[in-house]
Amino acid sequence: MWEWVWEGIRSGIVTTAYPAREETASGVSPGFPTDLPRTFAAAGEASVAASCCPTEALLSEDQQVVLREPRCIHCYRCLRQTETPLAWQWQGNYEWAVSPHPRVELAKKFGRSFRRSLHLRILDAGACGACLSEIEQLNKPYYNMHRLGFFVTPTPRDADVLVVAGPMTEHMRQPLLSAYEAMPTPKAVLALGACAIFGGVFGTSFASMGGVASLIPVDILVPGCPPPPLAILHALLALIGRVEPAACELNSSSPGGERGD
Secondary structure: OHHHHHHHHHHOOOOOOOOOOOOOOOOOOOOOEOOOOEEOOOHHHHHHHHOOOOOOOEEEEOOEEEEOHHHOOOOOHHHHOOOOOOOOOEOOOOOOOEOOOOHHHHHOOOOHHHOOOEEEEEEEOOOOOHHHHHHHHOOOOOOOHHHHOEEEOOOHHHOOEEEEEOOOEHHHHHHHHHHHHHOOOOOEEEEEHHHHHHOHHHOEOOOEEOOHHHOOOOOEEEOOOOOOHHHHHHHHHHHOOOOOOOOOOOOOOOOOHHHOO
C-alpha cells in the first residue's frame, strides 16, 4: 500500500489544467482540416474532389471545395484518397463546440448559479459506443469533470443538460421525448458527435432519424466521430458561459440549420 502512496506523491497531480491552461499532452485529437476552402480550375473538378467525403462534410460550391465541420468524421479520405490531396494539415485543437443559436441567447439559458453545479443526463440514442466511451473518460482522474462542477445524474428529473449520443434511432424516439419532458427548466440539449448532429455514417433511414434536432431543440453541437473528452468539456463550459463556443457558421445546409437558426 505504501508503494501506491509514494507513487502518488511522486507523480503529483496529473489532472489536465484545461480550461485554465491549454492542454499540450500527446494524444489530443488532430481536429479538422485547415487548408480549405480549396479553389479548382473548373466546377467539375471541385465536385469530383468533394465526392471522396462519405458524409458530405466537403461541399462543392462553384469552383471551390468548402468544409462543413459538424459533418467531419476524421476519416482522412480528403488526404489519402484523392489524386491531389485537399488538405495537408489538421488543427491541433479541441475547442469545437458550436451553437446554432446566437451567443447572447445561449448565455441566457443558465445563470451564474449553474457555473459550478451542472447535472448531465446521458442518453444513448443508438450510439456505436465510441462517444459514450469518451464521456466515460470525463469521470476519470485525468479529466475529472467534477472539479469544474459537472456531474452525471441517473434521472432526467435532476438534470440540467441532456447529452445525446447516436443517430436518433426510431426505437429511442419516445424515451428521448420522455426524458426531455421530465427535465426541469432551464434545460439544454447537447448533441454529442456526428451521429447526434446529422446521423453520421448512418445517415437518415427507416431506422435512423438523422440527428436529435429532428425531435427536440439543440443548444450546442460537439462535432467529431467521436469528439475527444476536451471537446466535450469545452461544450459544457460554453453552455454556462465560462468559455466562448467555436466560430463555425451554420446555415441551411449545415446540421442544425433545418430548425431555422
